[in-house]
Amino acid sequence: MNNTAIQTDNLVKTIPQAGRELQILRGVSLTIDSGESVAITGLSGSGKSTLLGLLAGLDLPTSGSVKLFGQALDGLDEDQRAALRLGRVGFVFQSFHLLENLTALENVMLPLELGTQTGDYTVLATQALQRVGLAERLGHFPNQLSGGEQQRVALARAFVTRPQILFADEPTGNLDRATGNEIIALLFALQEKLQTTLVLVTHDETLAARCQTHYRLVEGALA
């Protein structure tokens, strides 16, 4: 079995801005093993989110290569990259990004419905919400939930397919410290239990310290 979840080689990302090329990432090479927890930290504008997007195959690098689950992403189109993620990758975002018109339960069922998972989706999603302590909130809509509760739903949604990799982008950025700590405790507990590879982008050093590996981005390069 391939033990490497993600591997990058000399990743460069430039975007055109005000008539000239702005270099966001300057040759990032890293390897993330299966089951490993990795933190990527850096200041605002250091290229953290861009790197996360490239690792997940949401975007393609200007040069360099990314291998996800051993599969090179360059040469794959958007749909082929999406197919690679389907059911194997989970996401947690800073602003939760729950679908407003869906209940907590329906939000969690979404990734199941997209994929080819077997089993009763309602039961699986209910169990996932129970695991994050929201068994009583199944029928609530996002605007009826607090920020912490919304991020719990997002966690349940991310873990419900038992993904191999979880990408988390500033998961506590919109929460107060106490709630943030609860969410982080939950996140690591689930990651450990399900043996998920965790890629966590944050500017919180104490949070980064809880991960096995810690990369620091300074002006688009690993420090």
Add this chain to the structure above:
Amino acid sequence: MNLLFKHWQQRWRMPELRLLLLALIVSVSVVTAVGFFTSRVENAMQAQARQLLGGDLVLTSARPLDATYLQRAKALGLETAETISFPSMASRGDKLQLTQLKAASNTYPLRGDLKTAATPDAPSLLANGQFPARGEIWAEARLFTELAAKVGDAVNLGRSTFTLARVLTEEPDRSSNMFQLAPVVLMNMDDLQATELLSPASRARFNQLFAGKAAVIQQFQKAIEPQLKPTERVRTLDEDLASVQETLQRATRFLGLAALLSVVLAGAAVVLTSASLMRRELPAVAVLKAMGMSRRQVLLDHAFSLLLTALLAAAIGVAVGFVLQFALAEWLSQLVGKALPAPSLLPLLSGVLTAVVLLLGFALPQLLRLVNTSPMQILQGALQRPQQSLLWVGASLLLAVFGLLWLQARDWQLAGMLLLGLIVGTVLFWGLATAALRLVQALSKRVGGGWLPSLGRSRRAVLLVVVFATGLFALLLLTTVRTDLLNRWAETLPADAPDHFLINIQPAEAAPLQAFFKPHGVELNLYPMIRGRLVEINGKPVRVDDYENPRAQRLLEREFNLSSFAEFPVSNVLLEGQWFAGATQGLSIEQEIGAMLQFGMGDKLTFDVAGQRFSDTVTSVREVRWDSMQPNFFVIAAPNSMTQMPQTLITSVHFGEKKALVTELIQQFPSITAIDVGAVVTQIRSLVEQVSFAVQGIFVFTLIAGVVVLIAALQSQKAERRRELAILKSLGAGRALLQRRIWSEFLLLGALAGALAGLLALTAGNVLAYYLFDLGISLNIVPLVVSSLIGSVLVGVAGYWNLRGLLQVLPLSLLKS
């Protein structure tokens, strides 16, 4: 499939999708209601027209018609009848009278009814299948007067003697022969031969009438048309009933226009709603794509949702439309005392098509842009709308609008013109709204209007003004169209519109005739009527064979009604050249006949008038309103230029309830023929009433559509407003201040929109009146004032009502969501 359906159900929780459905239902309802209703009125008019023809299809010839047509029709299961009419003298004792003899088979008429009376003064009753028995004739009252006969007397026709059995008051195809001079005598076909009146030299008209199912009639017509001899032709409705058809056409255009305004308004709501739907779906699509959803799935998911919404809207809309037209038709049947025939199913199709076209053209391109949403955006905070394919969105929008316009107008040219009008209108509205807001900005800077200057830079404010102005414009246009145009139109056909033509007036009778009417307060406009055949154009002999148009051929075979007088006819419009102001030479021609027979300004026409030749040059071209019920002429010569020609006079009179006066008139002036066109007038008048009523019904839809657009526009800006209010609140703005701000903003925007709409409605109403409905220009500024007030109140209330919920909420929770 289950999943797609489930997602569709989940989207119902978004107000945008519900608004979308509402907008679609409004469009489909109005399109189908108008479609069904128009179809029923059209069917009713066609049925009436067929009654006037006496059958569904009439074959006519100056020579005996082949019996094979009848056999063929019978084989197809059609009903048939035959008539032969020709002028013939009737005599009783020493009295003689020219009659129009009509011999008919006893199945005549196939459509419509014969009406008779027991004596000339008795009420007219339906014949109910009765027909003159052998040896009997039915004749018009005039024959009784001329021959001093009464019912039961014997009358000689050719070699036979008949009993005058009943007074013939109405037979279906009489109106198609309006200028018939002699009283009609109806006899049984089986008696014709014995009279020995019909010889190969007789100027007879042979008719075969057919009736049956529309499809079979069509099949029959197709089969016989190639076999018709040059003298034989199929008589159609449009040639005989020009005035009714013209009115009907105008009526359906009116309704179509009313429906169109609602559809365009609903279309605006669809565009606005789908734009906000897209904004709302953007993060969802980005998240789903990050999870691994493919572009194909995104496309399928949204296309399915939209299609299902369109079908649901179509189903509900068609049902609503059907019920509504039922109510409309029911009310109408009480009004005109006649049940309308069933509608065709075609409007159902156009209703469904309207929903699909609205969605495909207006909403789908917007939502398809979602497919290109990059999942990366979800990590970058600010979500950008995909910018590409904007051109494509615009193109599909235009195409869809054009499709909708065509669906309503069924005329490429008209649809094109309307599309152009819409584009110009939108640009105009946008430009004027921006200019008006800049003006507010400039003015408020001077007087220190607080936050008002910011309106001048706000695209949101411009959008609101444009949307409200468009909505109000549609409402106003319809109101002005309904009240103003309809009034003006009705004025051209006043309650005292002539109901009788008096013809065959000898010039010597002119003065006594005026004297006859003077006690009744009527002054007659007598026009000379000279019958002439067009023989030369620019010195070149006119030959029937030179023209392919069958109508042109018929016109040349007959004699024209020419006239000569000084005063320009009120119901005409001068298109080219000059009317005879004191001139003693020249001809004024009707536009269509000139186009058909290929002559115009400067051409020299020569007529043969009872053996005398009359030549002159065309000096003006007129457009004639044939439904004016005034005597109208294809060709009018300069005043006094035809005094030497043999002529009679013609006039039209309104008798109204004083029907007895007609009998009195005929007794005093036996040679004058009075033609009752009252039936046609009544028909046209009731049609005007029908239309005005129906437009009122459609007006309700436009109102609903307008409200839907208003809500859609407000809804599309709600998120932005929410943020803005939160910021203002967190900066310390109190409830009262915010309330004042919202009220003043919307009142001002509404007033601006109202003024703009009023101005443009006034302009558009006049343009429409002039070009589409052939009516004159009028300047009525009341709508301008009223619309500013209405706009201000309506928009103020709607805006405040839409945002009032946000005033209660704490700033923190506003920011959070």
